[in-house]
Amino acid sequence: MQQKQHKQAQKQDSSIILSLLSYVPYWPLFIIFLILSAAGAFVYLRYTNPRYEANATIIIKDEKKGADDSRLVQSLNLVNSNKIIENEIEVLQSRSLMSEVVKKLHLYAPVSQEGKIKAISAYEVSPLQIEVSNPDSLIPARKISLELNEATGTVILNKTFNGPINEWLKTPYGTLKFARNTKYIPSGVNKPYYFSLIPVENTTTFL
Numbered sequence: 001m002q003q004k005q006h007k008q009a010q011k012q013d014s015s016i017i018l019s020l021l022s023y024v025p026y027w028p029l030f031i032i033f034l035i036l037s038a039a040g041a042f043v044y045l046r047y048t049n050p051r052y053e054a055n056a057t058i059i060i061k062d063e064k065k066g067a068d069d070s071r072l073v074q075s076l077n078l079v080n081s082n083k084i085i086e087n088e089i090e091v092l093q094s095r096s097l098m099s100e101v102v103k104k105l106h107l108y109a110p111v112s113q114e115g116k117i118k119a120i121s122a123y124e125v126s127p128l129q130i131e132v133s134n135p136d137s138l139i140p141a142r143k144i145s146l147e148l149n150e151a152t153g154t155v156i157l158n159k160t161f162n163g164p165i166n167e168w169l170k171t172p173y174g175t176l177k178f179a180r181n182t183k184y185i186p187s188g189v190n191k192p193y194y195f196s197l198i199p200v201e202n203t204t205t206f207l
Contacts, residue, residue, distance in 0.1 A: 098204045106130060106132075112196070119194075130178055133175040143196060149162075157171060173197060
């Protein structure tokens with residue numbers, strides 16, 4: 001009985017080896033597919049627009065509840081508490097709040113940098129950030145070249161307009177101010193910068 005089981009095991013091992021050997025002539029294809037997969041993953045990670053996730057903890061204060069409420073009373077007010085939380089979530093998701101975020105962070109004037117295949121966000125690598133005097137009535141514009149002359153402290157737009165930074169300037173694209181980017185992190189990549197002016201309402205819809 002044991003001898004029979006031993007022969008069956010040997011036969012099974014032999015069939016597995018033969019199956020593996022049948023793929024040996026195709027090993028170049030496996031290497032090619034591996035290289036293509038690695039290249040595809042690199043391109044995807046390099047040129048896909050990054051997406052960020054924000055997490056926060058919010059404490060909801062219910063003024064209707066006193067300090068002496070018992071657990072039983074709180075359990076009876078679950079519906080009311082949930083309603084308060086839902087209301088706060090609606091406030092956080094409201095268009096007016098998102099609009100204020102866009103204005104405060106100057107997201108209506110994104111700065112980009114030329115890439116080999118596509119433009120990439122220069123939110124942190126641009127030395128300047130742009131502020132519009134009246135964001136609600138800005139003049140939409142696309143791909144305005146942006147240069148900073150460190151020696152003179154001036155900004156150059158589309159090779160034609162220049163003016164000092166940290167001051168309101170009347171440009172062909174409206175009244176703008178160019179200030180130092182507090183989030184600036186030198187990237188060591190010497191590529192031209194350009195910015196666009198996008199209506200606040202349009203920017204809000206993407207948040």
